[in-house]
Amino acid sequence: MTKQRIPIITIGLVTTLIGLHLVVADKTQLYFSAVDIREGEVWRIISGHFMHADLQHLLWNCLGLAVLGSLLEYRSRQLLLAASGTGILFVSALLLTPFSQLDYYCGLSGALNTLLLVALWAQWKLTRSVWIIILACGSIAKVLFEVSQGISIVTHISWPPYAWSHVAGLLGGLFIIWIQSRGFQDKQQVLVRF
Amino acid sequence: MKPIRPIILSLIALFFTTLWSTPGRAAGLMTPTGSDLPQLEIREHHVNVVIEDGYAITRVEQVFANPHATDLEAIYSFPVPEKAAVGEFTYWIDGSPVTGEVLEKQQAREIYQQEKQAGRETALTEQDSYRTFDIAVYPVRAGQDVRISLTYIQPVHIDTSIGRYVYPLEEGGVDEQKMSFWSYQDSVEASFSFNLSFRSTWPIDEFRLPQHPQANVQQLSDGEWNVSMVSETPSLEEGSTPATAPTAVHRLDKDIVVYWRQVQGLPGSVELVTYKENPGQRGTFMLTLTPGDDLEPITRGRDWVFVLDISGSMEGKFQSLIEGVNRGLANLNPDDRFRIILFNNQPREITHGFENAIAENVQNAIRALESNHPNSGTNLFAGLNLGIHSLDADRSSALVLVTDGVANLGYTEKQDFLDLLEQTDVRLFSFVLGNSANRPLLESMARVSNGFAINVSNSDDIAGKLLEATSRLTHEALHDIDLRIAGVKVGDLTPEQFCSLYRGQQLIVFGHYWGSGEASLSLDGKVSGRHINYSTIFQFPEVATLHPEIERLWAFAKIEDLQNRLDYFGEDADIEQAITDVAVENGLVTDYTSMIVLREERFQELGLKRLNRSRVEKEQLARQERVVKGIRNNRVDNSQPMYAEPRASHGNGGGAFDIWMLLVLLPLMILHLKTRRRNQ
Numbered sequence: 001m002t003k004q005r006i007p008i009i010t011i012g013l014v015t016t017l018i019g020l021h022l023v024v025a026d027k028t029q030l031y032f033s034a035v036d037i038r039e040g041e042v043w044r045i046i047s048g049h050f051m052h053a054d055l056q057h058l059l060w061n062c063l064g065l066a067v068l069g070s071l072l073e074y075r076s077r078q079l080l081l082a083a084s085g086t087g088i089l090f091v092s093a094l095l096l097t098p099f100s101q102l103d104y105y106c107g108l109s110g111a112l113n114t115l116l117l118v119a120l121w122a123q124w125k126l127t128r129s130v131w132i133i134i135l136a137c138g139s140i141a142k143v144l145f146e147v148s149q150g151i152s153i154v155t156h157i158s159w160p161p162y163a164w165s166h167v168a169g170l171l172g173g174l175f176i177i178w179i180q181s182r183g184f185q186d187k188q189q190v191l192v193r194f
Numbered sequence: 195m196k197p198i199r200p201i202i203l204s205l206i207a208l209f210f211t212t213l214w215s216t217p218g219r220a221a222g223l224m225t226p227t228g229s230d231l232p233q234l235e236i237r238e239h240h241v242n243v244v245i246e247d248g249y250a251i252t253r254v255e256q257v258f259a260n261p262h263a264t265d266l267e268a269i270y271s272f273p274v275p276e277k278a279a280v281g282e283f284t285y286w287i288d289g290s291p292v293t294g295e296v297l298e299k300q301q302a303r304e305i306y307q308q309e310k311q312a313g314r315e316t317a318l319t320e321q322d323s324y325r326t327f328d329i330a331v332y333p334v335r336a337g338q339d340v341r342i343s344l345t346y347i348q349p350v351h352i353d354t355s356i357g358r359y360v361y362p363l364e365e366g367g368v369d370e371q372k373m374s375f376w377s378y379q380d381s382v383e384a385s386f387s388f389n390l391s392f393r394s395t396w397p398i399d400e401f402r403l404p405q406h407p408q409a410n411v412q413q414l415s416d417g418e419w420n421v422s423m424v425s426e427t428p429s430l431e432e433g434s435t436p437a438t439a440p441t442a443v444h445r446l447d448k449d450i451v452v453y454w455r456q457v458q459g460l461p462g463s464v465e466l467v468t469y470k471e472n473p474g475q476r477g478t479f480m481l482t483l484t485p486g487d488d489l490e491p492i493t494r495g496r497d498w499v500f501v502l503d504i505s506g507s508m509e510g511k512f513q514s515l516i517e518g519v520n521r522g523l524a525n526l527n528p529d530d531r532f533r534i535i536l537f538n539n540q541p542r543e544i545t546h547g548f549e550n551a552i553a554e555n556v557q558n559a560i561r562a563l564e565s566n567h568p569n570s571g572t573n574l575f576a577g578l579n580l581g582i583h584s585l586d587a588d589r590s591s592a593l594v595l596v597t598d599g600v601a602n603l604g605y606t607e608k609q610d611f612l613d614l615l616e617q618t619d620v621r622l623f624s625f626v627l628g629n630s631a632n633r634p635l636l637e638s639m640a641r642v643s644n645g646f647a648i649n650v651s652n653s654d655d656i657a658g659k660l661l662e663a664t665s666r667l668t669h670e671a672l673h674d675i676d677l678r679i680a681g682v683k684v685g686d687l688t689p690e691q692f693c694s695l696y697r698g699q700q701l702i703v704f705g706h707y708w709g710s711g712e713a714s715l716s717l718d719g720k721v722s723g724r725h726i727n728y729s730t731i732f733q734f735p736e737v738a739t740l741h742p743e744i745e746r747l748w749a750f751a752k753i754e755d756l757q758n759r760l761d762y763f764g765e766d767a768d769i770e771q772a773i774t775d776v777a778v779e780n781g782l783v784t785d786y787t788s789m790i791v792l793r794e795e796r797f798q799e800l801g802l803k804r805l806n807r808s809r810v811e812k813e814q815l816a817r818q819e820r821v822v823k824g825i826r827n828n829r830v831d832n833s834q835p836m837y838a839e840p841r842a843s844h845g846n847g848g849g850a851f852d853i854w855m856l857l858v859l860l861p862l863m864i865l866h867l868k869t870r871r872r873n874q
Contacts, residue, residue: 064851067859071866103844109851116855119862126869135858142854161399 009077010069013084014062017108020050021058027051032105034096045092051106061108068115075122080115083176087114090172091165102162110165113143117173121180143167222380222446223258223270234268234334235259238385239446241361246393246820247467247828248482248702249747250350250359252278255343258334259383265333267310268340271326272446273362273629275348276649279750280327280783281743282345282810285317285791291343293807294319294789295797296781298774302788305800306330309792317342317791321783324634347743352456352484354665354698355843360651361388361450362629381442383427388450390421395827397457405653406450417825421452449629449653462486462837464715464730465828468707468738469745476706477734478744479684481715482828483701485728486837489669489721497531497548497589501581503597505538505572512568516560533584534559537577538570539603548586574601575610582618592667593620593645598627601635608635608761612642621645623667628652638761644673644694665844666696672719672726677703681713682734688751695719698842704748710736715836728837732830740820742813749780781806 024030032048033041052058072080091110094100116139124132146163223234238257243250252275258268283294294317297305302318309316310332317331327344334340350357363380388409392398394417401411401419409423425443463484470477504512531548535541544562549555574597585591605611615622624636624647633649640647646666675692687705695701701717716729756773760766770786777787789806797804820826 060851060855064855064859067863071862074866074870112851116858123862123865123869127865129865131861131865135861139855139858 005074005077007070007073009080010066010073013069014066017050017052017058017062017065020047021052021055024051027106028104032092032095033103034100035103037096046088048095048104048106049088049091049108049111052108053106057107061112064112065108065115068112068119071119072115072122079118079122079176083115083118083173084111086176087111087169087172090114090175091168094164094168100162100164105162105165107165110169111172113139113166113169114172114176117170118176121173121177140170143170222272223268232262232264232266233379234266235261236270236379236382236446237339239382239387239444240385241388241450243359243361243388243390244393244817245350245357245359245390247741247826248350248465248480249347249467249743251345251347251743251817252361253282253343253345255341257339257341257384258331259339260334260336263336265335268329268331268334270329270331271322273326273364274321274324275346275362276360276633277750277754278346278348279746280319280321280344280346280789281746281781281806282343282813283317283319283329283783283789283791284343285315285331286341287315287791287793290794292791292794293804293810294791295802295804295806296778296783296787296789297802298778299786299788302790305790305792306332309796314796315791315793319344319783319789321785321788323785324632325630327783347746349480349702349747351700351702353662353700355456355458355460355841356662357454357456359390359452360653362651363446364449364629364652380446382444382446383442385426386424386444388421388423390452392419392421392454393417393825395825395829396460398454399457400453400455402453402455404451404453405448419454423450449651451651451653456841456843458843459840461835462839462841463829464732464831464836466732466734466830467741467744467828468735469741469743470707470710470735470738473710473736476708477710477738478706478748479704479734480741480744480747481703481705483703483717483836484841485672485695485699485701486839487697487842488837488839489671489697491669497533497586497591499533499535499581499584499591499593501535501537501541501577501593501595503538503572503574503577503595504536504566504568506569507572507598508568512566516563531589532559534563535577535581535584536563536566537573537580538568539573541573541577541580543580543584547584571603572597572601573603575605575614576603578611578622579614582614582620585618585620591620593622593643594625595622595636596625596627597636598631600630600632608638609764611635611639612761615639615643624648625650634757638758641691641693641758644671646693646696646699662698662844665698665842669697670721671696672721674718674720675701676718677701678716678718679705679713680716681731682711683708684713686748686752688748688755690755704744704751706748707734710734715831717836730831730834730836740816740823740826742809742816746780746782746809749776749782752776753782753784779805781809 020030030044030047030051032044037044052061069080069084072083088111094110095102095105117136120132120136120139123129124136143163143166146161147167223236235258236256237259238255240255242253242255245251256270258270260266284291285294286292296302299320303320306316306318313333315333317329319327319329321327329342329344331340331342350359392401397417398419401421403409403411403421406423409421412420412422414420427443465482465484466479467482468477468479530551532551533543533545533548535543544566545555545559549559578593578595581593581595585593601611620643622639622643622645624640624645626633626636626647626649629651633647636647639645648662672695675695677687677692684705684707687703689703692701711734712731713734714729714731716727718725718727720726753773753776756769756776760769760773763769773784774786776782777784781789783789792800792802
């Protein structure tokens with residue numbers, strides 16, 4: 001039986017997102033910018049994911065973080081931190097490559113896709129429910145559609161959508177799943193056991 | 195390699211932060227200050243905008259009410275919209291709409307006075323230089339209403355895949371004489387509406403009104419969007435009386451800015467819109483070139499000389515300016531150099547020559563800036579002169595001018611400014627704040643220096659304008675542009691001379707053509723000394739009747755060219771007459787011509803031909819036909835694309851979870867809770 005716990009990390013992360021949006025007047029100093037990062041402004045690797053273009057952008061991502069963060073934190077705080085960090089790293093790595101020609105990027109949704117995939121996998125390990133397969137396929141299909149069309153399906157934020165960040169986030173999720181699976185096989189220490 | 199974009203971005207940011215300021219004056223009904231004349235009311239104000247085929251048609255319909263016991267004259271003033279050709283003015287007389295005719299300015303004014311003295315219905319629309327359009331209507335009968343409408347057309351530019359439309363209302367308050375003479379009544383008492391219909395085959399992924407989030411934005415179909423805002427007084431049930439005095443449903447004190455963003459990755463293109471009634475006649479065309487994104491980023495360092503207006507009209511913006519300067523300079527690299535020049539009555543430098551942007555120098559500059567206070571007049575010439583003479587010839591430099599006003603001290607003639615800029619090889623980048631700055635002067639200076647002028651409304655999305663300016667400054671530009679069309683006879687091309695083309699900018703060319711058939715288009719230019727050529731072929735149609743407005747747009751652009759010639763050569767009766775002739779022939783309100791409405795029979799009695807009425811009827815029919823025919827694709831370089839690269843767009847992006855994700859998150863939550871309960 002899993003111990004009941006207050007998702008303090010999730011609450012802290014959501015509070016940080018909202019606080020940054022409200023407090024920071026000049027957001028251009030914190031957006032992800034590959035050029036500025038190469039110039040030494042390395043904080044943008046992290047801060048860019050915590051900044052949002054407008055209120056709608058912020059609220060949807062806060063909702064996603066609250067749900068997925070709580071689910072993962074219920075299992076393991078380590079797992080939540082590892083998934084968040086991996087998501088941010090994978091998305092940042094994509095944005096630093098010449099493939100991404102963005103001047104600026106902001107938003108946590110790339111990393112949230114990592115959390116989503118890990119949360120689905122965690123649930124699959126516990127339930128083996130066919131619904132998990134359906135949800136995973138639906139999530140991947142949505143991202144592929146957005147990438148192929150260059151649009152976001154419903155949400156209209158004030159910045160152009162960049163669906164490739166979601167792909168990078170899903171890859172981050174696969175990476176975590178792979179590490180966890182190896183842990184099971186090797187009977188080594190893993191972030192969480194189900 | 196030293197990227198300069200963050201530096202430029204920070205520096206430009208400071209200018210846009212100045213826009214959060216105390217509001218200026220508004221569009222509205224004017225009454226002489228201190229007079230005993232009672233105030234009229236604006237009962238209704240309705241704006242209908244149609245944007246399609248590369249231009250916008252704005253129709254403003256108003257009802258003025260006179261609740262008093264005497265007949266009054268209504269004088270309504272509003273800021274001149276950017277590159278707007280006013281070609282239709284209608285006054286409802288005895289319940290029927292009467293369309294105006296364009297006459298030479300003095301003649302129109304005399305007829306208006308004559309009709310007014312005789313007590314007959316009349317109305318006049320005049321242009322007060324670059325500042326305002328002024329509409330006078332007489333009489334507004336005691337206890338009655340009058341209805342008028344005004345229509346203007348303007349080309350719509352897409353910049354870096356972002357379209358922008360501005361309905362200007364905010365008056366900058368830079369004309370002190372006018373401000374002290376008139377008081378403004380800008381409240382709409384009964385009904386206000388703004389309705390914008392947008393049709394385009396280029397896919398759009400977002401509309402945005404930064405200062406009007408209450409606007410209703412709807413996508414009606416592929417390529418068709420509608421933006422609307424309505425505010426009305428609640429209707430009263432029969433027999434009931436209002437509990438309180440009526441309050442304004444809207445105030446005409448804030449510009450309405452509408453943006454639309456094209457989907458990323460659209461191709462560079464050439465679009466053609468034509469008007470030609472008969473095969474044997476002369477046709478008119480509008481050619482819109484949207485270049486591919488092939489201009490390289492600039493990587494070398496530069497010196498920046500900032501020339502900042504601190505005249506009295508900048509009051510209220512100055513603290514924001516200081517904050518912006520502080521943030522901007524703090525982000526400069528130590529190797530970059532800057533100097534700051536302020537001007538009001540006289541210019542003065544607050545830096546000590548070029549200074550490297552180390553922390554100590556930046557702090558000193560900020561302290562020096564803080565010790566100033568905006569006041570006095572605007573000696574723009576002296577400010578620019580000091581800026582130009584402070585440049586270091588051995589370094590790549592740029593002059594950035596920020597002003598919200600007009601030159602009213604020292605040299606004030608446009609010719610003096612153009613001579614000054616021609617002395618030096620420097621790019622001037624102007625940021626024109628508000629609707630009342632001397633845009634013609636600032637745009638002419640930008641043209642002469644191969645720079646650019648960006649107009650910024652107080653209702654603009656500051657981050658968006660920042661990206662627009664940054665995008666232009668960080669990339670090479672296409673200079674020495676030469677455009678040629680062969681295969682079909684063309685002439686009267688306007689603009690006569692092309693400015694440099696910066697990243698994301700479109701090139702819009704108007705002209706006449708004779709005959710029809712295949713034509714070749716060739717665009718030559720230089721990028722950092724390298725010769726560049728783009729070319730394509732397309733067809734000029736034999737007959738095209740859907741866009742009669744193109745003739746007025748051509749005429750407006752031609753008048754701008756003639757005005758530029760006047761600026762270079764000084765007063766010239768022939769050029770002034772040419773402007774008047776083009777304006778009268780095409781029914782346009784200009785500095786030299788006005789539009790007058792009389793009772794229908796009075797036009798005949800005074801021997802005034804109803805040329806403009808025929809033109810307006812033709813345009814109205816064409817508009818109805820366009821709606822019936824649906825959305826058109828005007829691209830003509832499909833068979834031989836002119837540009838290899840897709841058009842420029844702002845390289846920023848984000849991703850968001852959305853309502854679809856609830857379909858995933860909710861079942862996941864339910865599964866989680868069920869598992870938890872089972873485990874417990």
